[in-house]
Amino acid sequence: MSEAEESHQRRLARNVNELLQELRVAQAGVQILFGFLLSIAFTDKYASTSDYVRVTHLATVLCAAIAVAFLTAPAAWHRVLFRQGRREDIVRYGNTFALVGMAFLSLAMTGTVLMLAEVILGLWPSIVVGVAAFVVFSGLWFALPSLSSERAQHRESP
Template identity: 35%
Template sequence: MPEVREGDRERGESPPERDESPLERADRRWNELLQELRVAQTGVQILFGFLLAVVFQPRFAELGDVDRAIYVATVVLGAATVGALVGPVSFHRLVSGRRRKPETVAWASRLTVVGLVLLYCTMASAFLLILRVVLHNDLAFWLMLVMAGWFALWWFAIPLWARNRSESMTDDEPSR
């Protein structure tokens, strides 16, 4: 079993399986993070574009106060999501060349997690608004809760369970 490097466990990382320097590891983690951000940013841009276009639709004027409040909350959450998921790029650009790659990757990773939580909230809020407009009844809220649970399961619960399971399996192994 490879030796756990100092700080790996605190960041929730499994023991390294590669023989790489800290800078090589930072480069690899940065490239992996960029791939993840590309997936998330595409979805966020489409969702945010949809949200911005909604206000210009004729039916928007028919929304009641509660639905308008949900819309405003959704747009604010969407904007915050865009900020959080574009933030790592800005962070990297402003820190680049200052020999801070490991710290940059750590901060960008944290910001990405914040962005995913904000995206989760944006999705739930947008889903609630759409269902309220379509269904006009309390079923909209319950369907939103089911979908929010579904997203929470796959975006957070199962990955955290897998991470914790992996860590506990590593802890149970005898040291060599």
């Protein structure tokens, strides 16, 4: 069935299902990361870490918590609104929530890498590793798809 033949309601239903499927992958990862980050504070080694590591850890935990909130919000919206015929709202807001959640997940992943690198390598090398992690996550998840979309639009325009 071509996109033109697909009814508006079917397209919305498909979009909701695709969104929720995509989020299952991200949700599992961020929830595992969140659990790992929470457990760090209860280790013996944590008591002797620097203030820098503790602040980085707290910021990373908060980013992971925010990512969990945004990445699980579309499922909650679907549960609350789907019988009201509000799939359009679920898709529109769910897409925004997913992007915000992925942004915070990229920050949480960067913070985790930064914190681990600081414990292993020290301050300045860890900053280099943290910046590299940020470039990889933001590049793969946001910059490259945006560039690809812009290139496709330029190819389609007369």
